[in-house]
Amino acid sequence: MKGVTQRPVRPKRTSTRILLVEPEFPLPTKSKNHSNFLPIGLLKIGAWLEDKRFEVELVRGNKPEDSLDFKPDEVWITSLFTYWSKYVIDTAKHYKSFSNKPRIVIGGIYASLMEEHCKKHTGCNVVFKGVHPIAEQYYPKYRLLGNDLNYQIVHASRGCIHKCKFCGVHIIESGGLMSERSILPLIAKPKKGSKKICEIDLKSNDYVIEKKNLVFYDNNLLANENIESILEELVFLKKTRKIGWCESQSGFDGRVMQKKPHLALLLKTAGFKNPRVAWDWGLNQGVSIKLQIDLLLDAGYTSKEIYVFMLYNWSISFEEMEQKRMKCYEWKVQIADCRFRPLDQAYDEYRPGKRNQIEGYYVHEKKGWTDDLVKQFRRNVRRQNICIRHGFPFYSRQFETKQALKEEIQMVKLAGTLEEKKMVMRVLGYECWDPMNITYPKTSTAGLVSAQTEVQEHV
Ligand code: B12
Numbered sequence: 001m002k003g004v005t006q007r008p009v010r011p012k013r014t015s016t017r018i019l020l021v022e023p024e025f026p027l028p029t030k031s032k033n034h035s036n037f038l039p040i041g042l043l044k045i046g047a048w049l050e051d052k053r054f055e056v057e058l059v060r061g062n063k064p065e066d067s068l069d070f071k072p073d074e075v076w077i078t079s080l081f082t083y084w085s086k087y088v089i090d091t092a093k094h095y096k097s098f099s100n101k102p103r104i105v106i107g108g109i110y111a112s113l114m115e116e117h118c119k120k121h122t123g124c125n126v127v128f129k130g131v132h133p134i135a136e137q138y139y140p141k142y143r144l145l146g147n148d149l150n151y152q153i154v155h156a157s158r159g160c161i162h163k164c165k166f167c168g169v170h171i172i173e174s175g176g177l178m179s180e181r182s183i184l185p186l187i188a189k190p191k192k193g194s195k196k197i198c199e200i201d202l203k204s205n206d207y208v209i210e211k212k213n214l215v216f217y218d219n220n221l222l223a224n225e226n227i228e229s230i231l232e233e234l235v236f237l238k239k240t241r242k243i244g245w246c247e248s249q250s251g252f253d254g255r256v257m258q259k260k261p262h263l264a265l266l267l268k269t270a271g272f273k274n275p276r277v278a279w280d281w282g283l284n285q286g287v288s289i290k291l292q293i294d295l296l297l298d299a300g301y302t303s304k305e306i307y308v309f310m311l312y313n314w315s316i317s318f319e320e321m322e323q324k325r326m327k328c329y330e331w332k333v334q335i336a337d338c339r340f341r342p343l344d345q346a347y348d349e350y351r352p353g354k355r356n357q358i359e360g361y362y363v364h365e366k367k368g369w370t371d372d373l374v375k376q377f378r379r380n381v382r383r384q385n386i387c388i389r390h391g392f393p394f395y396s397r398q399f400e401t402k403q404a405l406k407e408e409i410q411m412v413k414l415a416g417t418l419e420e421k422k423m424v425m426r427v428l429g430y431e432c433w434d435p436m437n438i439t440y441p442k443t444s445t446a447g448l449v450s451a452q453t454e455v456q457e458h459v
């Protein structure tokens with residue numbers, strides 16, 4: 001399609017001023033500039049363009065023409081989840097209407113997964129698909145954000161060794177697995193007058209790491225071919241207090257960890273917090289998930305620090321998801337629930353508080369999911385995570401919202417067995433949800449879908 005390219009897009013020769021824009025995505029205010037949401041792609045593009053002497057400014061959302069410091073010749077917009085396409089479309093239309101008709105370029109995740117949709121609905125000049133090879137060489141220009149962060153985002157690899165059916169990584173980062181060799185060039189800068197960063201010895205004092213905490217955006221960090229040496233570098237930096245904590249936004253690939261069990265201890269010693277493993281397939285994967293959790297426990301993590309990613313509203317039935325949830329309760333680990341959306345889903349109007357939501361978001365009806373079941377599973381996970389975090393044997397809304405009196409809570413605490421506690425709760429007239437039961441929505445026709453599922457794992 002004309003106007004869609006995978007070749008590294010550049011500004012036009014005649015352009016001098018480039019506006020970088022992150023659309024006004026619906027993020028809770030506290031998430032802005034938080035490790036979860038940062039326009040990292042634009043920060044690298046900004047570093048590259050400034051290096052090439054373009055005038056660059058980064059803004060969020062749709063700024064009125066007269067509020068900007070300059071009249072942009074080009075507007076480069078980033079995109080994120082496909083189901084947030086409307087924010088990108090709205091932003092593109094806004095800047096397209098500027099009096100000097102700037103050239104509009106769009107890249108990022110939605111642009112890479114739904115390039116034709118993006119071209120058609122935004123009316124932009126160029127849709128760029130994938131990772132930008134020139135911008136990739138640059139250290140992100142955090143200064144463009146205008147505030148001081150104590151963490152930085154790192155990609156120690158691109159791509160992945162797997163091709164899971166529900167995942168878009170093989171399209172967005174289509175070159176297969178690309179592993180970085182060393183962490184230092186990715187996170188540090190040479191001191192003035194020192195050698196190039198790639199020539200600097202880790203044990204020397206010739207470099208500085210300005211942002212001490214590291215948030216990894218790798219799809220599959222442990223699959224990196226050099227993962228041992230990278231983790232050993234991190235262990236050294238941690239021990240010498242040159243870095244603080246590390247966190248991987250994606251889960252750790254438990255299959256890799258089972259093959260290389262020593263990685264768990266390296267992760268812990270390198271300062272990785274809140275480790276997550278993914279349990280996307282059936283209940284029969286439970287034995288292996290438990291082994292992975294045990295490796296993390298042996299490495300020194302507590303069970304409630306560990307999260308299990310679980311994809312739901314997908315090819316695993318509600319009943320089987322509930323059984324998986326209860327396994328996590330037995331193991332006392334928390335669940336990070338991920339609601340499935342197809343890779344070409346251009347909208348998501350999911351409303352957690354609304355019952356019988358007929359439309360507005362994707363429901364995987366093929367496997368028996370309904371709006372009620374989706375919302376019930378979410379609710380069950382939330383209540384269970386509260387139980388795990390606080391060590392409660394059951395969940396009660398009256399306890400959570402502090403409606404119960406201190407004396408009543410004390411009465412429940414003093415009751416010996418779980419059954420006795422439940423009885424006291426009944427007498428008090430309070431809700432008492434036991435995580436160890438499959439919990440259907442009140443209106444459900446439960447049990448219609450088989451509990452065990454055979455799924456095709458790869459595309
Ligand atoms: C880290 C990550 C997260 C993090 C943070 C996301 C973020 N950035 O804010 C967290 C943990 C929050 C997260 C959550 C989820 N995620 Co996620 N996540 C990712 C991951 C691994 C990286 C995303 C990212 O930020 N990359 C950084 C990008 C934008 O920057 P960059 O790569 O350095 O940018 C380069 C290029 O993109 C390009 N570029 C970027 N912008 C621009 C602009 C221009 C003009 C140009 C020319 C180039 C360009 O050039 C840059 C330099 O090379 C991706 C997988 C992937 N590899 O993309 C999944 C991914 C985006 N996530 C996905 C999903 C499904 C989710 C969840 C919905 C999971 C769930 N069900 O709960 C949740 C959603 C949360 C929500 N609020 O709705 C899907 C999205 C699918 C879709 N339909 O859009 C992906 C693609 C993974 C998958 N399964 O396929 N995620």
Ligand code: SF4
Nearest residue numbers: 160162163164167219
């Ligand atoms: S392991 Fe993760 S990143 Fe790799 S293909 Fe599967 S879901 Fe995507």
